[in-house]
Amino acid sequence: MNQPRDKFNKIKVLIVGSGIIGKSNAFKLSDYGFDITIVDQNEINNSSNAALGILMGKIYQKRKGRSWILRQKSLELWPKWVNILQSYNSKLRIEKPLLQLTNDLEKFKKLTTFANNNRHDGLETIETNSYIYKSINKMFEDNKLQGIISHQDGRINPRTLLETLDIALKAKNIKTIKNQIIRIEKKNNKWNCKLKTGEIFNSEIVILCNSLDSLKLINLEINKIKLKPVLGQAVEILNKEKNKNFLSLPKLLNINGKNLITLSKEKIIIGSTDEYSFQPEEFYLNKLFEFLENKPIWLDKKNITKKWFGIRSRPEGEPSPLLKSLEKGLILCSGFYKNGILLAPACSNWVSEEIKKHI
Numbered sequence: 206m207n208q209p210r211d212k213f214n215k216i217k218v219l220i221v222g223s224g225i226i227g228k229s230n231a232f233k234l235s236d237y238g239f240d241i242t243i244v245d246q247n248e249i250n251n252s253s254n255a256a257l258g259i260l261m262g263k264i265y266q267k268r269k270g271r272s273w274i275l276r277q278k279s280l281e282l283w284p285k286w287v288n289i290l291q292s293y294n295s296k297l298r299i300e301k302p303l304l305q306l307t308n309d310l311e312k313f314k315k316l317t318t319f320a321n322n323n324r325h326d327g328l329e330t331i332e333t334n335s336y337i338y339k340s341i342n343k344m345f346e347d348n349k350l351q352g353i354i355s356h357q358d359g360r361i362n363p364r365t366l367l368e369t370l371d372i373a374l375k376a377k378n379i380k381t382i383k384n385q386i387i388r389i390e391k392k393n394n395k396w397n398c399k400l401k402t403g404e405i406f407n408s409e410i411v412i413l414c415n416s417l418d419s420l421k422l423i424n425l426e427i428n429k430i431k432l433k434p435v436l437g438q439a440v441e442i443l444n445k446e447k448n449k450n451f452l453s454l455p456k457l458l459n460i461n462g463k464n465l466i467t468l469s470k471e472k473i474i475i476g477s478t479d480e481y482s483f484q485p486e487e488f489y490l491n492k493l494f495e496f497l498e499n500k501p502i503w504l505d506k507k508n509i510t511k512k513w514f515g516i517r518s519r520p521e522g523e524p525s526p527l528l529k530s531l532e533k534g535l536i537l538c539s540g541f542y543k544n545g546i547l548l549a550p551a552c553s554n555w556v557s558e559e560i561k562k563h564i
Contacts, residue, residue, distance in 0.1 A: 213238040216564065219398055219408035220244070221386050221422070222415035224253035225363065225549055226538060228370040230412055233553035234560070235377045242408075243374075245415070246385040246401070252416060253545065255515025256363040257439060257476050259457070259464050260547045263326040264305055264355040266319055271524055275551045280357060282550035287361075293376065294369040301359035304331070305459045306341070306352035308497065313351045320353040327356035340453040346501040350460065360457050360466065361546055382406075389422050389535070396534055410563060412536045412556060416518040419539045428531050431521035432540055438485050439476025440493055441468070441511040444503040461496040472510070485514045517542055528555050534563050 216239050220227045223245035231241050262280040267273060283299060290297050307313050320328040330353050331337055341350055374381070385401040389411060398406040413419040417432050444451055451473045458465040466474040478489040490512070494504055520527050520540040526548060527540035538556055541548065 216240060216410065217242070217408040218410040218412065218560075219386075219396070219406060220412045220414055221419070222413070222539075223381060224414065224416070224545070225256070225366060225370070226253075226541060226545055226552065227412075227414035228367070228374060229549040229553045230414060230538060230556050231374055231379050232370055232377075233550075233557050235374070235379060237557070239410075242380045242382060242406070244382045244384055244386055244398075244400070244406070246383060252515035252517050253363060253367060255437065255439065255513050256546055257464055257466065257474065258361045258363040258366070258546050259303070259459075259466075260299070260358050260360060261303065261355075261459075261544070262547060263323070263328060263357045264303060264353070264459075268323075275526075275548050276544070278551035278554065279548050282554065283361070286550050290366075290369045290373060293372040294365070297361070297365050297369045299359045299361055300456050302327075302354050302356045302455070303358040303360070303457045303459065304337075304352055304354050304455050306350040307461055308348045308350050309461070316353045329354050329356070337455065341455070341458075344449060344451070344454055344501065345460075345497060346499050348497050348499050363546060366546065386422060391532065391534070394534075408534075410534050410536070410560060412538055414538050416539055416541075417516070419537060423531055423535075423537070428529075430527065430529075430537070432518040432527075433481060433521055434483055435517045435519045435542060436480040436482055436485060436514055437477035437517065437543075438480070438490055438493065438512065438514045439474060440490070440509050442473050442475060442503065442508045443510045444471050444473070445508065446503055449501075449503060463493065463496045483516060517545070526552060528552060528559075530559055530562065536560070536563070 218239045218241045220231050220243045223243050227243055231243055234241055262276040265276055287297055287299055317330045320330045386398050387401050388399040390397050396408050396411045450470050451467045452470050454467050456467050464476055475493050480489045518540050519525055519542040525540050525542040527537050529537045531537055536559055538552055
């Protein structure tokens with residue numbers, strides 16, 4: 206955007222949705238001086254609060270297409286974003302590295318080949334006699350786990366990120382309205398956005414970041430968009446065995462498709478499930494404990510100390526996420542299936558560039 210900053214402060218931007226995607230868009234657009242307002246009635250209960258925050262970019266094996274491009278752009282941007290956001294909250298950081306493990310010999314061979322072919326991306330096969338394997342297999346009852354390590358992938362704590370974005374947005378005087386947009390319509394080159402309480406909010410730009418609820422605000426006959434719910438469950442486990450210490454494990458593990466995050470000597474997080482529903486099911490919760498043939502004693506449902514879930518949206522018939530200009534001044538940034546936190550910087554960059562076409 207080459208126009209002077211003072212021209213943008215007269216342009217009102219309404220962001221619908223206060224999850225990590227909505228707040229990331231507000232954070233990025235604040236650089237240009239827009240008059241930004243975020244509207245959300247369920248800020249505390251949105252799906253971002255249930256995210257695990259795993260950043261799987263370099264370890265992602267499909268190395269072409271839009272998804273790959275977005276992942277790489279975000280991995281480039283995240284360290285810069287964290288550096289800026291740490292001025293608002295020094296606790297925010299990227300935890301690295303990420304290990305991907307399996308006890309399936311054929312899958313391990315594929316992982317090894319992949320890592321060897323992409324060593325320039327910080328991927329490495331873990332040596333057989335590594336102390337890492339010793340500590341991992343001790344905790345997991347010698348399941349003969351093997352795999353690779355990604356030095357550039359990792360995790361951002363979602364709650365810390367949300368708290369940090371809140372501090373940053375407040376410092377930038379970005380307004381948040383706890384309400385619901387129930388209708389939007391174009392009048393005189395502006396969007397009239399009706400709140401549930403009856404007020405009308407006028408805006409030149411509307412950015413929909415409200416997941417499944419975005420479908421309620423767009424013309425589906427013109428915009429053939431379909432989203433389906435994908436529920437993800439996660440649990441916190443308490444280890445009561447005195448001879449087992451979760452801190453002996455690497456901080457971040459992906460074992461046979463399940464993500465594990467070490468919290469303390471006694472606690473670890475396991476997630477998540479893929480459920481095409483609005484309510485969590487016991488069948489899928491059980492799957493969080495069935496990713497190994499020889500289960501360690503501590504990997505038991507009776508040791509759950511906390512469990513939670515979040516509902517994400519997955520596009521049908523097109524790739525995730527949905528990044529589209531629906532009409533002049535109306536932008537869709539939604540349909541994040543699993544990688545909302547990872548892709549937030551790249552998608553916010555896309556939105557900030559797309560707005561140039563609407564002004």
